[in-house]
Amino acid sequence: MRSLxxxxxxxxxxxxNVELVxxxxxxxxxVLAYVNVEVAANETVPAGLLGHAGILAAIALVVHLVLRWRxxxxxxxxxxxxxxxxxxxxxxxHRLDIAAGRDFGDGLAFxxxxxxxxxxxxxxxxxxxxxxxxxxxRYTYTAGLLGIVLLLLPLLPLIGHDAYGARxxxxxxxxxxxxxxxxxxxxxxxxxxxxxxxxDVLALAGRxxxxxxxxxxxxxxxxxxxxxxxxxxLVFETDLGTxxxxxxxxxxxxxxxxxxVSWIIIGLTLAAAGAFVAYQLFSHxxxxxxxxxDPFSPEGVEQCGQLxxxxxxxxxxxxxxxxxxxxxxxxxxxxxxxFIFNSLGEELGLVGIMAILALYxxxxxxxxxxxxxxxxxxxxxxxxxxxxxxxxxxFVVVGGVTRVIPLTGLTLPFVAYGGSSLLANWTLVAxxxxxxxxxxxxxxxxxxxxxxxxxxxxxx
Amino acid sequence: MNEPIRRLSLxxxxxxxxxxxxxxxxxxxxxxxxxxxxxxQRTALANYGQERGQILIDGKPIARSVxxxxxxxxxxxxxxxxxxxxLTGYYSFEYGAGGGLEGAANSLLSGTDDQxxxxxxxxxxxxxxxxxxxxxxxxxxxAQQAAVQALGGQRGAVVALDPSTGAILxxxxxxxxxxxxxxxxxxxxxxxxxxxxxxDESQPMVNRAIAGNLYPPGSVFKVVTAAAxxxxxxxxxxxxxxxxxxxxxxxTESDLPNSDKAPxxxxxxxxxxxxxxxxxxxxxxxxGMELGGDALREQASKFGFGDSLDIPMAVTPSTVPTExxxxxxxxxxxxxxDVRATPLQIAMMSAGVANDGVVMRPHLVxxxxxxxxxxxxxxxxxxxxRAVAPETARQLTEMMTSVVESGTGxxxxxxxxxxxGKTGTAQHAEGAAPHAWFTGFAPADNPKVAVAVVVExxxxxxxxxxxxxxxxxxxxxxxxxxxx
Numbered sequence: 037m038r039s040l041x042x043x044x045x046x047x048x049x050x051x052x053n054v055e056l057v058x059x060x061x062x063x064x065x066x067v068l069a070y071v072n073v074e075v076a077a078n079e080t081v082p083a084g085l086l087g088h089a090g091i092l093a094a095i096a097l098v099v100h101l102v103l104r105w106r107x108x109x110x111x112x113x114x115x116x117x118x119x120x121x122x123x124x125x126x127x128x129x130h131r132l133d134i135a136a137g138r139d140f141g142d143g144l145a146f147x148x149x150x151x152x153x154x155x156x157x158x159x160x161x162x163x164x165x166x167x168x169x170x171x172x173x174r175y176t177y178t179a180g181l182l183g184i185v186l187l188l189l190p191l192l193p194l195i196g197h198d199a200y201g202a203r204x205x206x207x208x209x210x211x212x213x214x215x216x217x218x219x220x221x222x223x224x225x226x227x228x229x230x231x232x233x234x235x236d237v238l239a240l241a242g243r244x245x246x247x248x249x250x251x252x253x254x255x256x257x258x259x260x261x262x263x264x265x266x267x268x269x270l271v272f273e274t275d276l277g278t279x280x281x282x283x284x285x286x287x288x289x290x291x292x293x294x295x296x297v298s299w300i301i302i303g304l305t306l307a308a309a310g311a312f313v314a315y316q317l318f319s320h321x322x323x324x325x326x327x328x329x330d331p332f333s334p335e336g337v338e339q340c341g342q343l344x345x346x347x348x349x350x351x352x353x354x355x356x357x358x359x360x361x362x363x364x365x366x367x368x369x370x371x372x373x374x375f376i377f378n379s380l381g382e383e384l385g386l387v388g389i390m391a392i393l394a395l396y397x398x399x400x401x402x403x404x405x406x407x408x409x410x411x412x413x414x415x416x417x418x419x420x421x422x423x424x425x426x427x428x429x430x431f432v433v434v435g436g437v438t439r440v441i442p443l444t445g446l447t448l449p450f451v452a453y454g455g456s457s458l459l460a461n462w463t464l465v466a467x468x469x470x471x472x473x474x475x476x477x478x479x480x481x482x483x484x485x486x487x488x489x490x491x492x493x494x495x496x
Numbered sequence: 497m498n499e500p501i502r503r504l505s506l507x508x509x510x511x512x513x514x515x516x517x518x519x520x521x522x523x524x525x526x527x528x529x530x531x532x533x534x535x536x537q538r539t540a541l542a543n544y545g546q547e548r549g550q551i552l553i554d555g556k557p558i559a560r561s562v563x564x565x566x567x568x569x570x571x572x573x574x575x576x577x578x579x580x581x582x583l584t585g586y587y588s589f590e591y592g593a594g595g596g597l598e599g600a601a602n603s604l605l606s607g608t609d610d611q612x613x614x615x616x617x618x619x620x621x622x623x624x625x626x627x628x629x630x631x632x633x634x635x636x637x638x639a640q641q642a643a644v645q646a647l648g649g650q651r652g653a654v655v656a657l658d659p660s661t662g663a664i665l666x667x668x669x670x671x672x673x674x675x676x677x678x679x680x681x682x683x684x685x686x687x688x689x690x691x692x693x694x695x696d697e698s699q700p701m702v703n704r705a706i707a708g709n710l711y712p713p714g715s716v717f718k719v720v721t722a723a724a725x726x727x728x729x730x731x732x733x734x735x736x737x738x739x740x741x742x743x744x745x746x747x748t749e750s751d752l753p754n755s756d757k758a759p760x761x762x763x764x765x766x767x768x769x770x771x772x773x774x775x776x777x778x779x780x781x782x783x784g785m786e787l788g789g790d791a792l793r794e795q796a797s798k799f800g801f802g803d804s805l806d807i808p809m810a811v812t813p814s815t816v817p818t819e820x821x822x823x824x825x826x827x828x829x830x831x832x833x834d835v836r837a838t839p840l841q842i843a844m845m846s847a848g849v850a851n852d853g854v855v856m857r858p859h860l861v862x863x864x865x866x867x868x869x870x871x872x873x874x875x876x877x878x879x880x881x882r883a884v885a886p887e888t889a890r891q892l893t894e895m896m897t898s899v900v901e902s903g904t905g906x907x908x909x910x911x912x913x914x915x916x917g918k919t920g921t922a923q924h925a926e927g928a929a930p931h932a933w934f935t936g937f938a939p940a941d942n943p944k945v946a947v948a949v950v951v952e953x954x955x956x957x958x959x960x961x962x963x964x965x966x967x968x969x970x971x972x973x974x975x976x977x978x979x980x
Binding site: 288291292293295332337345347348349350351352353355364367381385389390393394396400401404405407408413416417420423424427428430431434435438439 | 500509515526
């Protein structure tokens with residue numbers, strides 16, 4: 037048999053060693069950034085440097101080992117990129133702690149590190165427990181329900197919590213939590229499971245109009261429901277960012293599932309109509325648009341000095357930045373959360389910003405590549421959704437502070453201060469790693485037998 | 497499903513490209529304008545973090561930065577604050593750089609001007625802390641002191657120019673103010689001072705010499721009218737012209753009287769020279785109607801009216817209105833109606849006559865110096881315009897000399913030299929005392945200084961004021977200070 041083969045398979049590369057080297061590089065960058073900040077603040081190398089670097093290295097290495105053990109074919113770029121982004125975020129938050137006079141012990145950076153540790157633990161649990169992502173398909177409707185409940189939680193009287201003009205938090209004792217971050221994962225699972233079931237109907241039925249197959253009226257239901265939920269979030273939680281994110285997620289997954297451009301056009305039309313009506317009705321949206329168009333007009337300065345200040349921060353950074361610890365990012369309100377991109381831009385310059393955006397771009401592309409490599413429709417959809425939601429979120433956040441679109445209140449994944457966001461995004465990464473392992477694993481080497489997996493019809 | 501995923505991947509790439517373009521715009525291409533935007537705290541703090549250049553007169557600072565032990569690190573000090581307030585302006589953390597050179601020459605003083613590029617590179621290479629450039633002014637300290645003392649508490653302004661270069665020798669606006677509290681780092685002090693200064697009815701922060709509400713020039717504008725007449729070729733200094741006690745203005749009920757209600761000469765006739773000497777309104781009113789509004793405005797613009805000048809502070813353009821009817825032409829010819837001028841413009845007019853008809857561009861900064869006192873740039877005298885032919889300038893000089901020798905301007909005479917000049921007593925509001933004006937230059941045969949003085953509403957003399965009696969002595973004091 038062997039001699040008859042004209043094509044020999046080369047043993048596929050697992051890439052774990054590449055990953056290890058890249059993690060070491062990422063850690064080196066983060067440690068260097070940390071030293072930079074400390075030297076700028078105190079003119080000394082931090083006393084606990086080895087200890088702090090050790091903790092970071094330990095966190096990254098444990099995940100690496102878990103990958104070697106449980107997902108040895110996982111994409112080797114995802115973990116180093118996330119390590120670098122998370123690490124840079126912590127360093128920037130630490131630097132802002134110093135500026136605000138907060139000690140390390142009760143500073144935000146320490147909290148962010150704790151949340152990171154928790155996020156990593158959850159990610160590892162997901163990697164160990166979830167041996168095959170297709171299991172999630174069983175929980176399609178549970179996930180859908182969970183997502184909607186999570187979205188609505190902030191509206192409940194006792195636990196719901198208003199801050200910065202948006203009602204997107206819940207408060208349980210000392211903890212505040214942004215359930216929308218987790219909801220986006222649950223809804224991605226739901227959309228994937230739902231669309232893989234209904235895609236044939238959604239894709240094939242309909243009339244051709246102007247060279248485009250329009251869906252039947254009754255098939256519009258799911259899209260309208262997603263649209264309605266997004267509008268509800270926008271109106272009752274005044275959270276433009278989450279609203280955009282959820283709707284964008286659904287429309288993009290719908291497009292991938294059906295391969296029909298008409299869905300995108302219908303989706304964009306609905307979004308535009310919703311946005312227009314909401315703009316007419318709600319003054320906070322009008323303010324956002326005013327600030328977007330002209331943040332330096334007299335009303336703009338009054339209403340959104342923070343956006344203007346953030347822009348000035350970026351400008352002050354210029355091409356090369358002031359250097360970590362040497363700028364004045366604290367002059368902008370919320371420098372650790374909504375405006376952390378500006379804080380990074382001020383101190384790392386355009387060069388640093390380009391590097392960070394490139395990291396996000398690579399992360400998204402690796403996720404989408406995994407989606408292409410996957411052989412099951414559910415996995416393809418889920419991986420696409422998860423990867424694209426990162427792209428959308430980065431676009432909505434960074435676009436907001438750089439005046440590409442109106443400013444909304446989303447967090448920059450892995451970088452901005454905030455526990456909910458870190459936990460959700462580390463879980464997202466665990467799912468992507470799990471699916472990339474599947475995508476890259478040769479078929480001859482099954483990870484675990486999956487008897488319950490339904491037979492997939494290969495479409496192309 | 498792979499094809500739509502690839503398309504989505506392309507879309508994700510485009511989204512990132514959009515962000516890169518926006519970031520590049522903000523951080524590289526548009527960064528300059530964001531950094532220069534008023535109210536940019538980062539720029540203000542960055543500028544405060546380094547030593548700002550000095551403003552010097554004969555090497556002595558009238559604005560300097562001294563190190564202080566607080567977050568802003570440097571504080572601005574203004575020795576002789578009241579004397580030079582309108583020249584220095586203020587450099588306030590709360591209110592920015594403004595009011596004078598601090599604002600108008602901010603990029604030089606803060607060291608960000610393109611002229612200083614190579615110096616900055618050298619500083620970076622040598623590891624020196626970058627500092628702003630210092631400005632050496634053209635001001636003559638004695639002339640400035642004389643202006644301050646002579647004007648006293650009266651509201652008004654004094655400008656002295658070197659006619660041959662356009663260098664500003666003195667520029668004082670009264671009431672003046674003390675910019676020091678505006679630049680104080682003490683909590684609440686700048687705010688309190690700002691509130692008081694901006695709320696003051698006398699508007700002490702307005703530099704009346706170059707800006708503000710502008711003054712009707714009154715009879716000093718007759719120099720322009722006379723220049724237009726001589727330049728037209730139809731008139732000579734000894735041309736006989738009508739000079740009744742009262743000139744009846746066509747098309748209206750009103751008329752134009754002489755200030756002493758007497759005819760200019762026997763038989764209601766006077767020569768142009770006599771009319772100038774006695775400041776005859778009727779003769780000049782007649783001339784105005786004969787020459788026409790366009791000729792007046794054209795002559796005025798040759799002296800600099802209507803020009804936007806930067807000395808480097810912005811000078812409000814002086815104006816002669818367009819579309820005048822005959823009575824308005826008569827009034828404009830004697831500097832009334834809607835003719836408005838800055839004292840600097842009136843000084844430029846005298847300087848133009850003094851400099852054989854050529855008006856030089858006025859400037860305040862003689863030299864830009866690096867922190868090591870090396871000269872980065874030196875002012876070069878520059879011709880602004882030719883106002884009149886040399887012969888006309890000579891005739892005007894002769895006529896203006898007689899004004900001070902035996903006409904309305906005798907009190908502007910300076911012992912030991914010949915002064916050429918023109919007085920003005922400008923009506924500006926019903927029932928209010930007129931503004932007193934004097935402009936002139938000395939010595940008449942070899943001019944070294946041209947002066948314009950305005951005293952608002954007659955100053956301490958009130959309604960008894962005339963240009964000669966109130967503004968003349970101030971001009972004399974300033975000229976004397978320059979010539980001694």
